[in-house]
Amino acid sequence: MQFNIEINALLLKAVALAATNQESRYYLRGVYVEFFADHLTLTATDGHKLIAGRQARIYTNQTEPGASDGAAGQAGIILPLDMIDKIKLSRKAPDYVTLSFDAKGDSLQARFLQLKFDAVTLSGFEVEASYPAARRVAPVSITGETAAFDPEILITFTKAAKLVYGSTVGAPATPVVHHNGLSPALVSWLPTGTLPGCQAFGVAMPMRVQGDFKELPDVAWFTGAAAYRATPADQFQAETERLKAKA
Numbered sequence: 001m002q003f004n005i006e007i008n009a010l011l012l013k014a015v016a017l018a019a020t021n022q023e024s025r026y027y028l029r030g031v032y033v034e035f036f037a038d039h040l041t042l043t044a045t046d047g048h049k050l051i052a053g054r055q056a057r058i059y060t061n062q063t064e065p066g067a068s069d070g071a072a073g074q075a076g077i078i079l080p081l082d083m084i085d086k087i088k089l090s091r092k093a094p095d096y097v098t099l100s101f102d103a104k105g106d107s108l109q110a111r112f113l114q115l116k117f118d119a120v121t122l123s124g125f126e127v128e129a130s131y132p133a134a135r136r137v138a139p140v141s142i143t144g145e146t147a148a149f150d151p152e153i154l155i156t157f158t159k160a161a162k163l164v165y166g167s168t169v170g171a172p173a174t175p176v177v178h179h180n181g182l183s184p185a186l187v188s189w190l191p192t193g194t195l196p197g198c199q200a201f202g203v204a205m206p207m208r209v210q211g212d213f214k215e216l217p218d219v220a221w222f223t224g225a226a227a228y229r230a231t232p233a234d235q236f237q238a239e240t241e242r243l244k245a246k247a
Contacts (some may be wrong), residue, residue, distance in 0.1 A: 001103045003071045005040065006058035006096040007033070009117060011088060011198050012042060014160040014190075015053045016084045018202070020046035027129030030078040033099070043134050048205045049153045050137055051160060058096060058196035075104045078127035080120060083115055086122050089163075093118045100124075137184055138203050145181035147206035153187040157189040157202045175202065182206055201207075 013033060020028045025046070032043045042053040079099070087097060097117040105109060115122040157175035176191040189201030216227045230238070 002073065003035075003099075003101055003103070005033075005035070005071060005099045006053050007040070007092065007194055008058075008198055009064055009087060009095060009097045009101055010164050011053045011200065012079075012084060012097060013040040013089060014163050014200065015044045015051045015166045016081060017044070017156050017160050017163070018049050018051040019044040019081050021081070027078065027127060027131065030127050031081070031084060032076055032078050032131040032134070034076040035074050037072040040071075043131070045132070045134055045137070045203075045206060047178055048150065049156055050134060050203040051157075051200060052134070052138065052203075053200040062183075066197070071101070076131060077101065077111065078129060078131055079113065080124055083122050083124050086120075087115065090118075091159065092164075098135070115244075119156050132213055135224060138201075139180055139184050139186060142178050142180050143183070144179055144185060146179045148209045149177065149184065149185075149204055149206055151205050154187075157204075160200075160202070161189045162242060164190060173179060177204060180206075182208065211232050 011184040016031050022029070028044075028046055029091065030044070034041045034043075037057075039054055039056050044051055055075065074142045077099075097115055100114040101111045110125040110128045113124055113126055120235055148176070154175065154177070161175060175187050178186040178188065183206075185204050185206060186213070187204050188246065189202055190198070213238070218226070
């Protein structure tokens with residue numbers, strides 16, 4: 001039995017930005033697609049950053065609206081990055097790419113895949129590997145404690161946002177990091193309702209700051225006063241004093 005799954009092209013390309021290009025980590029060189037009764041999920045990570053997306057199931061002409069196309073329960077597919085890279089987005093291109101494959105069955109052989117997009121058909125095999133348990137990385141408790149991040153990681157989420165928004169004037173394309181100390185942080189980069197039926201978020205791994213950069217820089221020579229770390233109580237007191245002075 002062959003399955004034909006419609007995947008939002010912008011979401012697929014955005015999620016793929018978090019995948020690795022390292023040959024030695026071949027199992028991360030792609031987007032992991034999982035199939036559920038009413039939706040599918042897309043996941044990509046390189047071990048330092050992660051992007052996860054959810055898309056409500058889009059049915060093809062081969063199925064009735066609201067009917068299951070039978071893909072739920074099929075083993076997830078690691079869609080190779082080199083196939084995704086060949087998808088060329090444009091303003092006139094369709095919104096969805098069609099992923100076609102046969103049921104896994106009992107065979108250990110890799111499934112043959114086809115990606116159809118904008119009158120182009122790309123062919124290849126799934127990445128033969130077990131995808132890591134990526135859901136364990138996403139935190140559910142956020143401390144708000146600030147942390148340092150590799151700028152290259154944060155740039156990935158900016159690229160994902162800009163890819164989705166394109167050249168739309170005034171569109172938000174600046175991700176927000178929800179700091180979590182030295183634990184993985186959540187990243188908001190796709191506002192709800194941006195892509196029909198889609199949701200997405202990111203996860204960024206913080207850096208352990210060592211050496212001189214652990215301390216605040218000397219700014220007194222420039223500002224006339226030394227920098228210091230203010231607690232929320234200190235900030236509240238300072239704002240109170242400022243308001244009293246203006247009264």
